[in-house]
Amino acid sequence: MGKGRLSFPGRFRRPNKNNNHNITAAAAAELQPLHPPPATSESVSAAATTTTPAKGAKKKAGGSKLWLRLDGVSGRSELVEFDKSAILRRVSIPARDLRILGPVFSESSNILARDKAIIVNLEFIKAIVTAEEMLLLDPLSQEVLPFVDKLRQQLPLKSPSKSNEPGIEGKEVCSPTVELGEGLQNELPFEFQVLEIALEVVCAYLDSNVLDLERVAYPALDELARNVSNKNLEQVRSLKSNLTRVLARVQKVRDEIEHLLDDDEDMAQLYLTRKQIQNQQFEALYAGGNANSIVPVEPNLLRSSSNINGSASFATSIHSDNNDVEDLEMLLEAYFMQLDATRNKILSVREYIDDTEDYVNIQLDNQRNELIQLQLTLTIASFAIAVDTFIVGAFAMNIPCHLFYVNGIFVPFVGGTSFGCFLIFLFVLGYARWKKLLGS
Numbered sequence: 196m197g198k199g200r201l202s203f204p205g206r207f208r209r210p211n212k213n214n215n216h217n218i219t220a221a222a223a224a225e226l227q228p229l230h231p232p233p234a235t236s237e238s239v240s241a242a243a244t245t246t247t248p249a250k251g252a253k254k255k256a257g258g259s260k261l262w263l264r265l266d267g268v269s270g271r272s273e274l275v276e277f278d279k280s281a282i283l284r285r286v287s288i289p290a291r292d293l294r295i296l297g298p299v300f301s302e303s304s305n306i307l308a309r310d311k312a313i314i315v316n317l318e319f320i321k322a323i324v325t326a327e328e329m330l331l332l333d334p335l336s337q338e339v340l341p342f343v344d345k346l347r348q349q350l351p352l353k354s355p356s357k358s359n360e361p362g363i364e365g366k367e368v369c370s371p372t373v374e375l376g377e378g379l380q381n382e383l384p385f386e387f388q389v390l391e392i393a394l395e396v397v398c399a400y401l402d403s404n405v406l407d408l409e410r411v412a413y414p415a416l417d418e419l420a421r422n423v424s425n426k427n428l429e430q431v432r433s434l435k436s437n438l439t440r441v442l443a444r445v446q447k448v449r450d451e452i453e454h455l456l457d458d459d460e461d462m463a464q465l466y467l468t469r470k471q472i473q474n475q476q477f478e479a480l481y482a483g484g485n486a487n488s489i490v491p492v493e494p495n496l497l498r499s500s501s502n503i504n505g506s507a508s509f510a511t512s513i514h515s516d517n518n519d520v521e522d523l524e525m526l527l528e529a530y531f532m533q534l535d536a537t538r539n540k541i542l543s544v545r546e547y548i549d550d551t552e553d554y555v556n557i558q559l560d561n562q563r564n565e566l567i568q569l570q571l572t573l574t575i576a577s578f579a580i581a582v583d584t585f586i587v588g589a590f591a592m593n594i595p596c597h598l599f600y601v602n603g604i605f606v607p608f609v610g611g612t613s614f615g616c617f618l619i620f621l622f623v624l625g626y627a628r629w630k631k632l633l634g635s
Contacts, residue, residue, distance in 0.1 A: 263334035263343060267327045267385035270350050272343075274334065282330065286312040286323050296321040296332055304447040306390070306455060308464035311471075313386055317397045317448060324386045326467040342396045350388060384468035387523060394452075394530040401445050402537050405544075408438055412544050416551040423555055435548055442541045449534040452527050462520040462527075568633050575627065579620035586612045 259276040266272070283290060292314050295305055300316060307314040313324040319338040323330045334343050383391065412434055419427040455461050590596070598604055627633045 260332060261334065263329075263331040265329040265331070265346060265350070265389075267325075267329065267350075270347075272347060277330070282323070286325055286330065288312050288314065288323070296323075302444075302447075304444075304451045306451055306465075308461060311467065313390065313465055313467065315390065315393055317393055317451075318400065318444065320393045320397060322389070322393065324389045324467075326384070326386060326471045329385075329389050338400070341400075342393065345392050345396060346389070349392060350385075383522060383526070384466070386465065386467045387526060390465075391526055391530075394526075397448060398530055398533045398537070401441065401448070401534070402540075404441050405445075405537055405540050408434065408441065409540065409544055412438070413547070416547060420551055420554055423558060431548065431551070435545075438541060438544060438548070442538065442545075445534055445538050445541065449531065449538060452531045452534065456524065456527055456531065459520055462523050465523060466520075564634075571627060571632060572624065575623045576620055578623065579616040582619060583612055583616040 258278045260278070262275050262277050262282075264273055264275050277285070279290070279293060282293060288309050288311075292307060292309065294300070295303075295307065295314055295316050303316060304318065305314065305316040311325055315322045315324060319336065320342055321332040329346075331339070331343070333339060415427065415430050415434055419431050455465075590598075598608070624633070
């Protein structure tokens, strides 16, 4: 940290109550070199390239990525290019956290809290959120554009600047404690506003995917129940695989929110604005304590003890305030219930698919049973014909027999043997029905 109470390298801190005008000027001077208002993303990247040597410029151009920077104070957004090292210096996170936003973990869902930032990796939204700004990776992607539009629409409305209102100019700047007390009650902090919009967009995206699958699923399943064909079976198979993938994506986001809801300490770490204001208050308290302790006489022990007692009581109040995660808990519970409802829709469609599969299997089993019964009937008929063929074959041998010399014996003999074989067929068929091997 610097010599001043609010000078953090490369970061913009919110105003403190003891030096409102100086802080506002310093903040404007600190933000001005980063991204001037008239500059575009091309000019910013060009300026960043010209300030480094040629070899370093090539290296940076090779590793730079396009980010959308959204200022939490003014609500202004702009496209910038940062490489990995610039991002790490800007938001003060370890390199392993930045890899979560890479393509390796594109299928995972994570909301990680760090000292000065929140890493958000939800489906297509990959962002780093601090108390003052948000950096969104790949903002020109087709899936990310609705999130960007919603940010630009809602954040200026949710984060009005009270210092611009007539009659109360400077009051919010000089009282950050009042902002902490009233802001948490009336308005969510900047990081929670971004997190809420991200969850809203992701939940709406997943829910729209489920609705599209529902519109296709029910007619396809009804058609399969009416007509079992290869085309209908292939369509239901593809539908079931898509449904499984969407369920896995919904389950990942739901599990991540459930993990946060189960741990109050993790939710407390997400309060970046509160931690920032607490750090400012600690700095002011310690600065005042050091100023009071510069006394060369003996009573400084008494003053130091009073400062220690005051610090302890303040730390106790801060600790009790850290345990208050009701705002974030209510926010997460709302989207947890929405994701749970989306998950229930998917499970209901899967149950309908399972019921249709059972119905189709019953139909196929019934057809298989009918084929078996037909085969058994044909086998009985073949047995009866085989008996008749055996008799014919026996008399076809060149063996002397007195029946050969009897006139008019051919027709009665053939008719009698055929009728006897038919009786054998009826007898065996009746026995099969009696044993319930054939249906009635």
